[in-house]
Each structure stands twice: as structure tokens, then as C-alpha cells.
Amino acid sequence: MIVDILVFFITSIILSSVGIGGGIFYVPIFLFLGYSFPQASTTSLFLITVTGFSAFTRFRKEKMVDWQLALVMETFTDLGAFIGGAVSIKFHPLVLKVILGIILLIAAYFMIKPRVNKLSSAKITTSFGLWHRHFAGYDYYVSLPVVIPVTFIIGLLAGMLGIAGGIFKIPIMILWFDIPAKIAVATSSLMVSLTGLLGLTGHLLHTRIDWQFAIILGFTVFIGGQIGSRISIKLSENRVKLVLSIITAIIGVYMILATIL
Numbered sequence: 001m002i003v004d005i006l007v008f009f010i011t012s013i014i015l016s017s018v019g020i021g022g023g024i025f026y027v028p029i030f031l032f033l034g035y036s037f038p039q040a041s042t043t044s045l046f047l048i049t050v051t052g053f054s055a056f057t058r059f060r061k062e063k064m065v066d067w068q069l070a071l072v073m074e075t076f077t078d079l080g081a082f083i084g085g086a087v088s089i090k091f092h093p094l095v096l097k098v099i100l101g102i103i104l105l106i107a108a109y110f111m112i113k114p115r116v117n118k119l120s121s122a123k124i125t126t127s128f129g130l131w132h133r134h135f136a137g138y139d140y141y142v143s144l145p146v147v148i149p150v151t152f153i154i155g156l157l158a159g160m161l162g163i164a165g166g167i168f169k170i171p172i173m174i175l176w177f178d179i180p181a182k183i184a185v186a187t188s189s190l191m192v193s194l195t196g197l198l199g200l201t202g203h204l205l206h207t208r209i210d211w212q213f214a215i216i217l218g219f220t221v222f223i224g225g226q227i228g229s230r231i232s233i234k235l236s237e238n239r240v241k242l243v244l245s246i247i248t249a250i251i252g253v254y255m256i257l258a259t260i261l
Contacts, residue, residue, distance in 0.1 A: 001213075004029075004033065005216065005217065005220050007029060008026070008029065008047070008217050008220050008221055008224070009220045009221070009223070009224045010224070011025045011026070011029070011221075011224070012047075012051045012220070012221035012223075012224025012225055012228060013224040013225075013227045013228040013231070014228065014247065015051070015228065015247065016051050016052075016054065016055040016189070016224060016225040016227075016228030016229055016232075017185075017228035017229065017231045017232040017235070017243065018170070018185055018232065018240065018243055018244040018247055019055070019166050019170055019184065019185030019186065019187075019188035019189050019192065019232070019244075020166040020167050020170070020188070020192070020247070026040075026043075026044035026047050026048065027040050027041055027044045027161070028254070030043055030044060038088070038089065038203070038206070038207040039207060039208075039209055039210075041088065041160075041161060041203060042200065042203040042204065042207045042209050043209045043210070043213075043214050043217075045085070045196045045197075045199045045200035045203060046196070046200055046209070046214050046218065047196075047214070047217055047218060047221050048192060048193070048195075048196030048199075049193050049196035049197045049200060050193075050218045050221050050222050050225070051192070051193075051221045051222070051224065051225040052166075052189050052190070052191075052192035052193030052194075052196055052225070053189075053193040053222075053225070054221070054222040054223075054224075054225025054226050054229070055189040055192075055225040055226070055228060055229035055232075056186075056189040056190045056193055056229075057226075057229075058225075058226060058229035058230060058233070059185075059186035059189055059190075059229055059232075059233070060190075062186070062233055063136065064136065064182060064183055064186035064187075064233070065183075065186045065187050065189070065190055066133065066135045066136075066179075066183055066186075066187045067190075068133070069133060069135075069142065069179075069187055070187045070190045070191050072131075072142075072144070072147070072148075073147060073151045073169065073191060074151075074190070074191045074194050074195065076148050076149075076151045076152040076155065077151045077152065077154055077155035077158070077169070077191060077194075077195050078155060078194055078195060078198040079152060079155060079198075080151070080152040080153065080154065080155025080156035080157075080158070080159060081155040081156070081158050081159035081195045081196075081198040081199040081202065082155075082159060082198045082199065082201060082202045083155075083156055083159065083202070084155065084156040084157060084158060084159025084160035084161075084199065084202065085159035085160070085198070085199040085200070085201065085202020085203040085205075086159075086202040086203075086205055086206075087160065088159065088160040088161075088202070088203065089206045089207070099157065099160075099161065105253075129143055129144040129145040129146075130142070130143055130144075131143075131144055133179075135183065136180075136183060138179075138180050138183065140177055140178050140179045140180070141177060141178075142177050142179075143176075143177070146176070147172075147177075150172065151169065154168045154169060155195060155198075155199075158195055158199060159195075159198070159199035159202055159203075166188045166189075166191065166192045166195075167248060169188055169191060170184050170185065170188050170244065171248070173187070173188070181240040181244065182232070182233075182235075182240055185232055185240060185244070186232075189225075189229065
């Protein structure tokens with residue numbers, strides 16, 4: 001058990017430093033420990049909620065969380081997460097694993113090769129539904145017609161798979177809307193905790209977990225989230241992007257190989 005706790009502790013530190021709840025690794029770890037997929041995804045969502053909230057408390061003190069952006073994105077993500085958690089029992093675990101592997105590989109590709117066309121000044125003045133954000137000294141633009149359906153789909157998949165969706169929302173914020181990486185990471189920590197909570201609620205309608213072990217791990221990842229968020233605050237913008245790209249690539253490759261082999 002000590003080794004298991006140490007693994008979750010290290011994982012929570014690394015992933016909270018880049019605004020990811022940890023479900024991308026938590027689920028495979030639980031599966032390796034012998035949990036069924038429903039139990040693994042449900043327990044993972046509990047730990048995601050704790051990790052995200054822990055990191056958020058630190059980022060909030062540094063005034064790095066764009067609350068308004070989080071509220072808009074998370075409203076539709078949470079709706080999707082609850083529905084995804086509630087209907088997850090209807091899908092075969094193998095299907096869910098394949099979906100997870102594919103979408104992680106896509107996320108890894110876009111983080112490694114950010115070739116998305118960003119909004120030009122001409123488009124900013126003519127495009128419909130653009131939301132101008134001025135936060136922490138930065139200016140960026142969010143396309144509401146794009147972000148609303150995309151975040152709902154992310155939440156749906158996240159709830160089904162037992163993850164929080166941060167691995168997808170952070171690339172969207174950075175690559176599509178040119179949001180500074182440090183703000184994206186900090187804001188994601190809040191969204192991750194909320195998505196995890198809604199997904200967990202949906203899963204608990206049909207799945208029981210080992211609460212004694214889950215609570216022990218909860219304390220572990222809370223501490224890890226505090227450490228990881230402090231590391232993130234000290235990193236430069238480019239370092240945050242580099243770490244995020246590497247972690248996303250590793251996760252994507254690992255899950256694809258784990259699915260195929």
C-alpha cells in the first residue's frame with residue numbers, strides 16, 4: 001500500500017503542476033491494481049476533485065484563475081460530465097479504453113505541434129460571438145459558439161472515462177484562443193475539480209468504491225496538489241508549455257500502447 005500511495009503522490013504533484021486532474025494516470029493505475037473499470041473511473045474522479053481543488057486554492061491566492069472564463073466553460077462541461085458518468089455503465093470497458101487512447105493521442109499531437117490558426121486582428125473585429133477577456137495584464141479572445149459545444153463534449157467523454165477533461169481543455173485554451181499557459185493551467189485547476197465532482201456524482205448512482213482507501217489517497221493527492229501548484233507558479237511560461245507538451249505526449253503514447261497490447 002505504501003508504494004501505491006507514493007505513486008499517487010508523485011503523479012498528483014506532476015499533473016497538478018500543469019493543471020491536469022490526474023485521471024489520465026489514476027485510471028490506469030487503478031486498473032493495474034485490479035480494480036474494475038467502473039471502480040477505477042469512479043475512484044479516479046474522487047481523487048481528481050481533491051487534486052484540482054488543492055491546486056486551485058494555491059492558484060487563487062496568486063490571482064491566476066480567470067473565474068469568468070471558468071464559469072462559462074465549466075457550466076457546459078459539468079452538464080456533460082454528469083450525463084457521461086450516469087450513462088458510462090452502458091458502455092463496455094474495452095470501448096471506453098479505446099476511446100481514451102484515441103483522444104489522448106489527438107491531444108498529444110496538438111500539444112506537440114501547435115499548428116492551429118489563431119485569431120487575427122481582422123477576425124477579432126468581424127467574428128461573431130467573440131468574448132474579449134482582459135485578465136492579469138493579458139488580452140485574449142474566446143469564441144463562444146466554439147467553446148460551448150466543445151466543452152460539453154469534453155465533459156461527456158470525461159464523465160464516461162473517469163477523467164476531468166483538463167488534458168483537452170488546456171490545449172484548447174492555449175492553442176485555439178491564445179490564452180497564456182499559466183492562466184490556462186490555473187483556471188483548469190478549478191474546472192478540473194468541478195468536473196470531477198459532477199462526474200463522481202453520476203458514477204456513484206451505480207458504482208460503489210472503497211472509501212477507506214479512497215480517503216487515504218485523497219489526503220495524499222491533496223498534499224501533492226499543493227506542491228505541484230507551487231512548482232507551476234515558479235515556472236516560466238515556456239517551461240509550463242514544455243512540461244505540458246511532454247506529459248501530454250507521454251500520456252497519449254502510453255494509453256494507446258496499453259489499449260493495443
